[in-house]
Amino acid sequence: xxxxxxxxxxxxxxxxxxxxxxxxxxxxxxxxxxxxxxxxxxxxxxxxxxxxxxxxxxxxxxxxxxxxxxxxxxxxxxxxxxxxxxxxxxxxxxxxxxxxxxxxxxxxxxxxxxxxxxxxxxxxxxxxxxxxxxxxxxxxxxxxxxxxxxxxxxxxxxxxxxxxx
Amino acid sequence: xxxxxxxxxxxxxxxxxxxxxxxxxxxxxxxxxxxxxxxxxxxxxxxxxxxxxxxxxxxxxxxxxxxxxxxxxxxxxxxxxxxxxxxxxxxxxxxxxxxxxxxxxxxxxxxxxxxxxxxxxxxxxxxxxxxxxxxxxxxxxxxxxxxxxxxxxxxxxxxxxxxxxxxxxxxxxxxxxxxxxxxxxxxxxxxxxxxxxxxxxxxxxxxxxxxxxxxxxxxxxxxxxxxxxxxxxxx
Numbered sequence: 001x002x003x004x005x006x007x008x009x010x011x012x013x014x015x016x017x018x019x020x021x022x023x024x025x026x027x028x029x030x031x032x033x034x035x036x037x038x039x040x041x042x043x044x045x046x047x048x049x050x051x052x053x054x055x056x057x058x059x060x061x062x063x064x065x066x067x068x069x070x071x072x073x074x075x076x077x078x079x080x081x082x083x084x085x086x087x088x089x090x091x092x093x094x095x096x097x098x099x100x101x102x103x104x105x106x107x108x109x110x111x112x113x114x115x116x117x118x119x120x121x122x123x124x125x126x127x128x129x130x131x132x133x134x135x136x137x138x139x140x141x142x143x144x145x146x147x148x149x150x151x152x153x154x155x156x157x158x159x160x161x162x163x164x165x
Numbered sequence: 166x167x168x169x170x171x172x173x174x175x176x177x178x179x180x181x182x183x184x185x186x187x188x189x190x191x192x193x194x195x196x197x198x199x200x201x202x203x204x205x206x207x208x209x210x211x212x213x214x215x216x217x218x219x220x221x222x223x224x225x226x227x228x229x230x231x232x233x234x235x236x237x238x239x240x241x242x243x244x245x246x247x248x249x250x251x252x253x254x255x256x257x258x259x260x261x262x263x264x265x266x267x268x269x270x271x272x273x274x275x276x277x278x279x280x281x282x283x284x285x286x287x288x289x290x291x292x293x294x295x296x297x298x299x300x301x302x303x304x305x306x307x308x309x310x311x312x313x314x315x316x317x318x319x320x321x322x323x324x325x326x327x328x329x330x331x332x333x334x335x336x337x338x339x340x341x342x343x344x345x346x347x348x349x350x351x352x353x354x355x356x357x358x359x360x361x362x363x364x365x366x367x368x369x370x371x372x373x374x375x376x377x378x379x380x381x382x383x384x385x386x387x388x389x390x391x392x393x394x395x396x397x398x399x400x
Contacts (some may be wrong), residue, residue: 008232008233015224016220019220020216020219020220032219033225034389036231037228037388040228040231040232041388044231044232045384045385046384067390070389070390071393101215101218108211108215127212128212128213128216132179152168155208159205159208
C-alpha cells in the first residue's frame with residue numbers, strides 16, 4: 001500500500017477549505033466538487049512547480065481560481081446562446097431558514113453567483129476564506145487597489161441582495 | 166460621511182493603528198456609518214456560517230479519491246514519463262514484454278489488419294476514426310464512459326490540434342483533429358488475454374504512452390477543459 005507523500009498529505013488537509021472556496025465560486029455544489037477534483041488533479045500533475053517552503057494553500061487556491069476562470073468563460077459563452085439556467089429567485093427572508101446554515105448555503109451560493117466573476121472571487125477569498133487583501137492580490141495578480149474596490153462593490157451588491165438587517 | 170474603501174478596509178482589519186483610529190472616530194460620529202458597519206459584519210458572519218458548513222462537512226469520497234485514486238482509474242502520465250526514461254525493455258513487467266511481441270503496433274503509414282467493423286477508415290491514404298469510434302471521440306468525456314470505447318487523455322499536440330487517447334475492446338490508440346475529423350496517429354492491439362480488461366487502468370499500453378509523450382505539447386486537459394473543448398467542437 002502506497003503511503004501518501006507529505007505534499008499529498010497537505011493537499012488532503014486542504015480539501016475542506018478548497019471545497020469551501022469552490023462553493024464560493026461555483027453555481028452548484030456539483031460544479032464545486034468537479035472544480036475541487038480538477039484542482040487536485042492539476043495540483044498533483046504540477047507538483048514539480050510548487051516550491052517547498054512556500055504556501056501550498058495559496059498555490060492551490062490559485063490553481064482553482066484559474067481553472068474556474070477558464071470554465072467560467074466557456075460557460076458564459078454558452079449562456080449567451082442559451083440564456084441563464086434559471087431565473088434567480090428572490091433571496092427573501094424566511095428567518096427560520098436563514099437560521100439553518102446548511103439551508104442558507106444554497107441562498108448564499110445563489111447570491112454569490114449573481115456577482116460578476118471579478119467581484120465574486122475577491123469576496124470569496126477575503127470575506128469567506130479570510131485572506132488578507134495583499135494575499136488575495138498576489139493570488140489574483142491584481143493591484144491591491146483593484147482588489148479593494150472590487151471587494152467594496154461585491155459586498156455592497158451582496159448586502160443589497162440579502163436585505164440583511 | 167460615506168462608506169469608502171477605507172471604511173471597509175477598517176472592517177477587514179487592513180488599516181494601521183493611526184488610520185483605524187481615524188475611521189473609528191468617523192464611525193462613532195455617524196449613526197449611518199455605524200449601522201452600515203453592523204450590517205456588513207452581519208452579512209459576513211452569515212456568509213462564513215453558510216460556507217462554513219462546507220468546510221465542516223466530511224469530504225466526499227470522490228473528491229478525496231482525487232488525491233489518491235484507487236489504482237487503475239487515472240493514468241498518471243508523470244509516472245509514465247518518469248519510468249520511461251529509466252526503464253529498459255528488459256525491466257518492464259513480463260506481460261508488457263510479451264505484449265510488445267504480440268502487439269500489432271500500427272503507426273500511420275503501416276498496415277492494419279482487416280476488420281469487419283473496425284474502428285478505422287482510410288481516406289486519402291490516412292487513417293481516420295470510423296463511425297462508432299468517431300462518435301465516441303466526438304461526444305464522450307473521460308469522466309463519463311459509455312459504450313465500448315473509453316476515452317483517456319485529451320490534450321493539444323505541438324501543432325495545436327486536440328488529440329485524445331481511447332481504448333476499445335481490441336485496441337487502444339491516439340487520434341488528433343485534422344480537417345474536422347479524427348485522424349489516427351497510432352493504434353495498438355490489446356495484449357493477448359487482456360482484451361476484456363480494457364480500462365485505461367494502471368497500464369496504458371507502453372507504445373501508446375510513448376506516442377502520447379512524444380505528441381503532447383503541454384499538460385493534458387482536466388475535466389473542465391475537456392468539457393469546454395467538446396463545447397467548442399474540438400477546435
